[in-house]
Amino acid sequence: MTYITWMTLALLLVGLVHSGNQHRELDGYRYQMFTTYLNYDQAQATCVSNGGHLAHIKSSRQQSVLANMATLTAGWGSDYWIGLTDRQSEGIWRWTDGTGLIYRNWAEGEPTNGNAVDGEQDCVALWGDYGYTHWDDRQCGHWLYFICQTDINECHRSNGGCSHNCVNTDGSYRCTCRDGYQQSGSSCIDKNECSNNNGGCDQICHNTAGGYHCSCNAGYQLSGSSQCDDIDECTSNPCLNGGTCQDLSEGYRCDCQPGWTGGNCEIDIDECLTNGGRGPCDQTCTNLFGSYRCSCTVEYQLDADSVSCSDLDECDQNLHDCHQRCLNTYGGFSCACVEGFTLNDDGKSCSVLDTDDCFPGACENGGTCVEGNGAFSCNCPPGFKGERCQTEPCSEAFDPPLNGGKACSVTDHATVAMYCTVYCRNNTEFAIAPAQAYTCRADGSWFADSNLVVGQSSPWPDCTGNNLWV
Numbered sequence: 521m522t523y524i525t526w527m528t529l530a531l532l533l534v535g536l537v538h539s540g541n542q543h544r545e546l547d548g549y550r551y552q553m554f555t556t557y558l559n560y561d562q563a564q565a566t567c568v569s570n571g572g573h574l575a576h577i578k579s580s581r582q583q584s585v586l587a588n589m590a591t592l593t594a595g596w597g598s599d600y601w602i603g604l605t606d607r608q609s610e611g612i613w614r615w616t617d618g619t620g621l622i623y624r625n626w627a628e629g630e631p632t633n634g635n636a637v638d639g640e641q642d643c644v645a646l647w648g649d650y651g652y653t654h655w656d657d658r659q660c661g662h663w664l665y666f667i668c669q670t671d672i673n674e675c676h677r678s679n680g681g682c683s684h685n686c687v688n689t690d691g692s693y694r695c696t697c698r699d700g701y702q703q704s705g706s707s708c709i710d711k712n713e714c715s716n717n718n719g720g721c722d723q724i725c726h727n728t729a730g731g732y733h734c735s736c737n738a739g740y741q742l743s744g745s746s747q748c749d750d751i752d753e754c755t756s757n758p759c760l761n762g763g764t765c766q767d768l769s770e771g772y773r774c775d776c777q778p779g780w781t782g783g784n785c786e787i788d789i790d791e792c793l794t795n796g797g798r799g800p801c802d803q804t805c806t807n808l809f810g811s812y813r814c815s816c817t818v819e820y821q822l823d824a825d826s827v828s829c830s831d832l833d834e835c836d837q838n839l840h841d842c843h844q845r846c847l848n849t850y851g852g853f854s855c856a857c858v859e860g861f862t863l864n865d866d867g868k869s870c871s872v873l874d875t876d877d878c879f880p881g882a883c884e885n886g887g888t889c890v891e892g893n894g895a896f897s898c899n900c901p902p903g904f905k906g907e908r909c910q911t912e913p914c915s916e917a918f919d920p921p922l923n924g925g926k927a928c929s930v931t932d933h934a935t936v937a938m939y940c941t942v943y944c945r946n947n948t949e950f951a952i953a954p955a956q957a958y959t960c961r962a963d964g965s966w967f968a969d970s971n972l973v974v975g976q977s978s979p980w981p982d983c984t985g986n987n988l989w990v
Contacts, residue, residue, distance in 0.1 A: 547582070550670045559661050560660040573616045574666060577602060578623050596648050597649065601664050601666035605642055605643050617690070631655075645662075673688045684701065715727075739768060801815075819852045831850050834848060844870045857870035883909050886904075922983060924948075
């Protein structure tokens, strides 16, 4: 009978094959004892149809377990096919998975390989006469019991105890982990990619469950998945109020104009908060946006440094209303009177002291003192005026014209006579000008000097016109 015929018959007999009650799991395999008589090829085909192959015995432990199972199933005397043959190369014994012998348990004098008459003995069985403890080579066409070996898929049982992936292997299994994790026994723990060369990140590596990602320090931006490029923050003009932006390796800096502060020069500095609210000023400080202004109280003036305040000399600048004498004081002024006069209640004017006697210097500028009834009077020299002859000739009643000016000089020191010329300012011209030069007589009266009008009184010039008077 040919090999193909035996295989066909084996497939037909699969439904008729029955097993004994003995089966056992060992080292990742399930071993089943079959008590149907089949030749070697039929037995192998039956095992294959059940998802396995004829048993492989690769250790003394397996040998002992299978011998015990065979004894319990059939007693002594019945032989069992196992998956060992030298069909491919005479004398080179291999298991059905192609592996060679690493464990041998031949009976004494075996293998013999038979003879030419009976046929070669190329297949192996557990020999019942020896209590199944040894092997015997047999002709492959003999009808014997057989032992099937089926791999146990441990992954079908609670995923093999693996925390992630279970991979079944022949006689065993192994656990594998998803990307980003590493094996620790049967468990998978997160792999810290950042611990190896910073995960390949330019700057900051963030480990995550099953992965990682890169990020950049302030002032940088991620380019791709790992590279950090510098950001020029100054391109967005973040500095306000005239501040200058300086790009840095990790951000930017605003150099602020005086009077401003803050990361972007957005905060006005209140310079007036210090020094009791005066800031850098002597007296009054007013905060402005980005600056400040100093000012002084009445009777003080701001110095050229725009900070200090100095006393205003109202007397020197004729900013007083005293009738006789002005006395400058720090922060103000006071009025006083000359000898023979007393200051009135208004603090400005003076009255003659109530006395009948003339006193030295009662009349000024050579005036003569005349005693009266409870008072005195003064007879003044020509041109002088006033209660005490204190007003000199030509020293009053001649104000410059509107938008104009005057230039005067004394022509007679004895009489204090004066000669004045007038002129217009601010691109104005004379509207009324009978004369452009005036002389003050010794009696204090003025008259005009003009080619048109000689020696007669004339009105004052007027500089509000558009055309020069001729």
